[in-house]
Amino acid sequence: MHCLRDRTPSYKRSNSQINIARDGGQKSGQLPKESHRTVQPCKLTLLKSCSNRDLSQLKELKTTRTSPLTTLNNNNKMTATATATATATATVSLSPSSSSSSSLTSTSTSMSSAISTTMNGHCSAINCQQRISSLEQRLAILETQFNAQCLLNKTMANQLEELNKRYAELNDQHLLNKRKKTTSLRHNNSKKETDRPIHGTVQPSKFVAWMKLSNFWKQRPTIQTLKEQNIYNDEPCFDTEIEMVLKDDLHKTVPKIVIDCCQLIEEKYRKSSEPVEGIYRQCGDYNKIQALRFSIDANNYESLRQSNIDIHTLTGVLKLFLREIKSPLISVNEAKTFIVLTELPAKLDILKRLIRSLPEVNRDTMEYLFSHYNKLTKVPLQQISADSLSLSVTPSIFHTVQHGAHIQDIHLLLKESEILADCVKIMIEYHSKIFE
Incomplete structure (x- = not known):
């Protein structure tokens, strides 16, 4: 900050002032900040001349110097980028020209926005990765449950098929027993009839008896016939002469x-x-x-x-x-x-x-x-x-x-x-x- 306030050309200042500007105003015995480690003597040489051409060379030099730091892990990468940006901003701020200071300020603002955008994108990528991992776990659980349900359905279908077979076997056995029982009864009845002594008349079956009774009711006599046979008589008082x-x-x-x-x-x-x-x-x-x-x-x-x-x-x-x-x-x-x-x-x-x-x-x-x-x-x-x-x-x-x-x-x-x-x-x- 002292170099931004001092308007004296660098070649007129003493070496102590130059060291203070290079070390960022740190006291003796303290280690310099990381943001100032990237500053090289060649940059100070370029800062002495306040031409725009030299400043563009300084920007290219900064980019080439900070690129090896991107090979670090994700946390060191963001830290190195911030350090390079801060160093460039501090170095350019040493220019005595007001126009050069404004251009460097805008450059630092654009770099800050780029950094924030990069950090936001990094956070979004992390959240998406976590969401995908949770969905994959859920999918694995559902797949396990589906396989278990399919296995249960298959087991139940096998049991149902076995029960149907068992029912068919029992039904066939019941019909077979019923037929055997009917056959045995018929055999016993026929044996009794053969053992029974034969008479002159044969006992009619139930169907024949029913047919005879039906014919009797169809051919029943009229009321007049019953009156002539003195079977049916008029009432003593009603329905008579x-x-x-x-x-x-x-x-x-x-x-x-x-x-x-x-x-x-x-x-x-x-x-x-x-x-x-x-x-x-x-x-x-x-x-x-x-x-x-x-x-x-x-x-x-x-x-x-x-x-x-x-x-x-x-x-x-x-x-x-x-x-x-x-x-x-x-x-x-x-x-x-x-x-x-x-x-x-x-x-x-x-x-x-x-x-x-x-x-x-x-x-x-x-x-x-x-x-x-x-x-x-x-x-x-x-x-x-x-x-x-x-x-x-x-x-x-x-x-x-x-x-x-x-x-x-x-x-x-x-x-x-x-x-x-x-x-x-x-x-x-x-x-x-x-x-x-």
Whole structure:
């Protein structure tokens, strides 16, 4: 630093001052710094002349002098480069010229940036090398794990193949044992049959017996044949002729079921504190109706008087009886003469003749039924008209519902049902005149 402040030419200074500038201001007895070891006497000779040509020669000389130091290791290399740069900077700073000093300063700045760039590149190279080493280690670990997994998969596949073979062997052994067992059973059965004494008839197999039973059911006799053979008989009350039904003790020609049902219906209808809606229209309890049917067929008419039997169940039993008798009380063919009539007096006259022409049982039963219907329409609390009642009882009296009727006959049946309902309505309203 002393040589930069001193502007005296070097040839005018003393030797002590020159030594101080060469040693970098160090005291006597101290070793010179490494940055000044590269300075040679020839450089001092060049520094004495402050020409630009001499300075360029000094730079070339510095480069040639510092190049052998690059053969050292990485740490000595960076140290030698820094030392050469510092030496060149210090040497050039001895120039007395201001222009030469500025050019040397810029040169030192560029060299410093080059040094820093070199050091950064060196650090980046070290980091990349470390990263590559870690990745190589990781790759080696993954490769080891992959090889272990492949070995495990191969082992499991071999075990599975062995299990499949074992299962196939066991299955074959089971089938073989089953065949042997079946063969032994057949052999034992055949041996028993050969040891058994031979009779005149051979025992049929199960298949032959099943075929015979099947043919028997296909060729079973009809109901009419069973009736002729007295195997199957009609029910005592339901599904039979009205003449065969048990008659009442008081009304000798009227079935007992009609008398009992009508009396119980009228009694419940009159004693009801609330209006009964839909009488003869609403359906009763089907299970109770069927139970009463079996009880009446067993001649147990007292079952109709049970406390749990309501009025709709009783009307259902009566309608079932009228609907299931073999012949209706009045056939539709007999009522066809009534269909063409329009005037009421003519209708009453025709109905009188029609009723008188009926069998005694049918006539007396109809008289009692329509008397019962007429009484229901005159109960004070209950409000039921002959028109609505006739719509409910007409199918049971005339058997208008025909089995196997075609679709094209439906409109004709509906028209006939309306006319027959009008006939029943007149017989309810004018009961006393028709049945006198």
